[in-house]
Amino acid sequence: AQKITQTQPGMFVQEKEAVTLDCTYDTSDPSYGLFWYKQPSSGEMIFLIYQGSYDQQNATEGRYSLNFQKARKSANLVISASQLGDSAMYFCLRGDNYGQNFVFGPGTRLSVLP
């Protein structure tokens, strides 16, 4: 199975500082999409950001940006100016070429400290 790796089970960051959450992936598809989702303790899944494999520029959405290194098969999420409300589980997710089959990483639990 094509795998997603998130090597940091847990991370701490001070409020207002930036943090990078790692994600590496396997794929043999020439075209694919990478997503990041946030899951707060309430359990819902919240979409954060998307990066397409052929996109030339790294994706940005407000305080979220994606550091995409295609040759290394890595898609790290950068959160700038962390807020207490950013404390949650963060999942990296890869979609296949057809946008049908999705594989989740195991997640990183981020804790923002006041």
Add this chain to the structure above:
Amino acid sequence: NAGVTQTPKFRILKIGQSMTLQCTQDMNHNYMYWYRQDPGMGLKLIYYSVGAGITDKGEVPNGYNVSRSTTEDFPLRLELAAPSQTSVYFCASRPDRSRTDTQYFGPGTRLTVL
């Protein structure tokens, strides 16, 4: 729009019982998905559907069945429940305009098999 709704929110089953988890979306999305999330883990794809009458297996389909008779509904059937099926089950849908479309998740069903 209600988005993606799931019923029930919670359920306790005895080993060997069967049940159907309901999922309905009112966004006219063609793609629908069932995931399970074990404690402290990422989501794993059970089944997905690209339209009414079309379903396919994901990563962990054993012990489950699905059907898709309408665009709106995508029920997940558990036959002969086992303790290993204790999990939180998420249904999701997405439009199929492009690979970039994100998934919309339901609130989840927490299932315990004793």
